[in-house]
Amino acid sequence: MTDYRLLNTVNSPEDLKNIPERLLPELAGQLRDFLVKNVSNTGGHLASNLGVVELTIALHRVFNAPGDKIIFDVGHQCYVHKIVTGRRESFKHLREMEGLSGYPKTSESEYDAFNTGHSGTSVSAALGMARAREIKRTNEAIVAVIGDGALTGGIAFEALNDAGQSKLPIIIVLNDNNMSISRNVGAMNRYLNSMRTSLRYQNFKKDLVSFLDRFSSLGKSMSRFLERFKNRIKYFLLPNVLFEELGFTYLGPIDGHDIRLLQRVLDQAKNIMRPVIVHVKTKKGKGYKPAEENPEKFHGVGEFDPSTGILHKEGRKRMNSDIFGDALVQLAKDDELIAAITAAMPEGTGLMPFAEKFRTRFFDVGIAEQHAVTMAAGMAASGMKPVVAIYSSFLQRAYDQIIHDVCLQNLHVIFAVDRAGLVGRDGETHQGAYDIAYLSHMPNMTVYSPASLAELKSMLKQALQLGCPAAIRYNRGLLPESVSDRPLEYGKWDVIKPLGLFTVVVTGRLVETVIGLDTDTGIVNARFVKPVDCELLENMKQKCKAVLVIEDGVITGGLGSVIAQRLSPSRIRVECMGLPDRPVPQGSIAEQDEYCGLSKEHIHRRIKEISENL
Numbered sequence: 001m002t003d004y005r006l007l008n009t010v011n012s013p014e015d016l017k018n019i020p021e022r023l024l025p026e027l028a029g030q031l032r033d034f035l036v037k038n039v040s041n042t043g044g045h046l047a048s049n050l051g052v053v054e055l056t057i058a059l060h061r062v063f064n065a066p067g068d069k070i071i072f073d074v075g076h077q078c079y080v081h082k083i084v085t086g087r088r089e090s091f092k093h094l095r096e097m098e099g100l101s102g103y104p105k106t107s108e109s110e111y112d113a114f115n116t117g118h119s120g121t122s123v124s125a126a127l128g129m130a131r132a133r134e135i136k137r138t139n140e141a142i143v144a145v146i147g148d149g150a151l152t153g154g155i156a157f158e159a160l161n162d163a164g165q166s167k168l169p170i171i172i173v174l175n176d177n178n179m180s181i182s183r184n185v186g187a188m189n190r191y192l193n194s195m196r197t198s199l200r201y202q203n204f205k206k207d208l209v210s211f212l213d214r215f216s217s218l219g220k221s222m223s224r225f226l227e228r229f230k231n232r233i234k235y236f237l238l239p240n241v242l243f244e245e246l247g248f249t250y251l252g253p254i255d256g257h258d259i260r261l262l263q264r265v266l267d268q269a270k271n272i273m274r275p276v277i278v279h280v281k282t283k284k285g286k287g288y289k290p291a292e293e294n295p296e297k298f299h300g301v302g303e304f305d306p307s308t309g310i311l312h313k314e315g316r317k318r319m320n321s322d323i324f325g326d327a328l329v330q331l332a333k334d335d336e337l338i339a340a341i342t343a344a345m346p347e348g349t350g351l352m353p354f355a356e357k358f359r360t361r362f363f364d365v366g367i368a369e370q371h372a373v374t375m376a377a378g379m380a381a382s383g384m385k386p387v388v389a390i391y392s393s394f395l396q397r398a399y400d401q402i403i404h405d406v407c408l409q410n411l412h413v414i415f416a417v418d419r420a421g422l423v424g425r426d427g428e429t430h431q432g433a434y435d436i437a438y439l440s441h442m443p444n445m446t447v448y449s450p451a452s453l454a455e456l457k458s459m460l461k462q463a464l465q466l467g468c469p470a471a472i473r474y475n476r477g478l479l480p481e482s483v484s485d486r487p488l489e490y491g492k493w494d495v496i497k498p499l500g501l502f503t504v505v506v507t508g509r510l511v512e513t514v515i516g517l518d519t520d521t522g523i524v525n526a527r528f529v530k531p532v533d534c535e536l537l538e539n540m541k542q543k544c545k546a547v548l549v550i551e552d553g554v555i556t557g558g559l560g561s562v563i564a565q566r567l568s569p570s571r572i573r574v575e576c577m578g579l580p581d582r583p584v585p586q587g588s589i590a591e592q593d594e595y596c597g598l599s600k601e602h603i604h605r606r607i608k609e610i611s612e613n614l
């Protein structure tokens, strides 16, 4: 039985502040053990949290949350913060429906300053708070904790650009572990690497702590002089200090596992009345060997044996993403114009086999969805056939790029919209709820929605021959091998059971659910969300009294609303089942189906009700 005696005394940041400094390494050890034990039972984001144990302790000892604001970028590394802010007991229910969220939630605790989930937002949010502080004349400290991966995103650069010139006191803690989910990429990462390893700078760094100590004990004007002096030296030692040029005072790089040093430097940062960057070097997975050795696997994990690190379901289950990835490899063998693009998710989107086979045609652009899309547009404008694989919720970022750069120019870019629909335990921020709505109103766009793996493969093949923009949306999980033998025909839906007085139109993964029901209604598989099958809809006008449309996307602006519009004016009653007009919380996908009224039982009941009232 693990001894959590010290950890058990910490129920608030105040408790944390009362622990003598010499005991903090022991506390860090207990926190790590607690994390590993709990996440091995619930699954969740482990490696990033193991990396920020000391940093989170130091942050909560130096700053006074909730008065001071600490914003965690992406938010997947907020577990330690949650543990030390009174939520230790809730960890048993991490990521369960109605349990503890795996991300910061202002509704869950006053210590969570801002909701996050998508990368790169923390600096903008912090600057917004700093500007509010100016106007309201309050004096809280504002801290954004951002990873080197998140720093590859456009929004983070935009925010740095604005924050640097604002001259407002905010503290950006750059948690640099050299990793995104996979190895981090890009010129900024290379630059950070050079800072980490610069020898001249390493020597200078050794003196940093004593320098800071002296610096803080001097009077104000002397301090200002010394700070300028220090910056000059730093420029000499490391001529290209980008952050200083942008308007930040730069402190670091420092060892992110040395609590004393972290406290000192954060304390220093707190007293600098302008934007500061504290560059902290950490190790992803720190203190748990399996995670240190394989941080990618332990970025987000399922349940595992804590003593070995072996997953209960070892060997990732094959998902639609893998089928897509393999199909793309097959097609790319015969077509040298096909390229694949990911925004920092080569594993999750199933593109690793492509990356290994076609190194020159594979591009990981970092967490930069907007750039990924416009870059693809550029490639298409030059005659390539780029396939951009991005999760539905992250593709929201690139709404304008899809319209402005791809669709208005009618460029042949293919979007593999992964994790479309309900996604499970990541909850609200990650639901692929909106892609049907946001893609179907785009000019020149084709939107495919496969109900089976066979359809997914033929849709990819067809999309690569279209010559205009196309998106294929598929869910998290594995579709059935096949739902019908009829070949894919552009713009045509698949009539699985002949149209009746009452017909169900269903799309994507829910086709399998409806086929499995014992009903005598007509069943249509809407293989295309756009274009809709106008001929079949005309037929429905003749034959049907009621149509029920079922989709796992938001009802507002979804397939059902397009069909209702197309069938109007007519006397057909059109009903819709889909996601509600409110965020869908975390839980298993089955629980979320239940929550949204999309479970097999719900659908069956609704079909019976409509049948009985025709």
Ligand SMILES: Cc1ncc(C[n+]2csc(CCOP(=O)(O)OP(=O)(O)O)c2C)c(N)n1
Pocket (backbone or CB within 6 Å): 048, 074, 076, 077, 117, 118, 119, 146, 147, 148, 149, 150, 151, 177, 179, 180, 181, 284, 343, 344, 345, 367, 369, 394, 397
């Ligand atoms: C807009 C967006 N794209 C992709 C992701 C998926 N994602 C979650 S964490 C992560 C890596 C973040 O790396 P970093 O900020 O360095 O944090 P670390 O995990 O290394 O601690 C990615 C790509 C996301 N959350 N948001």
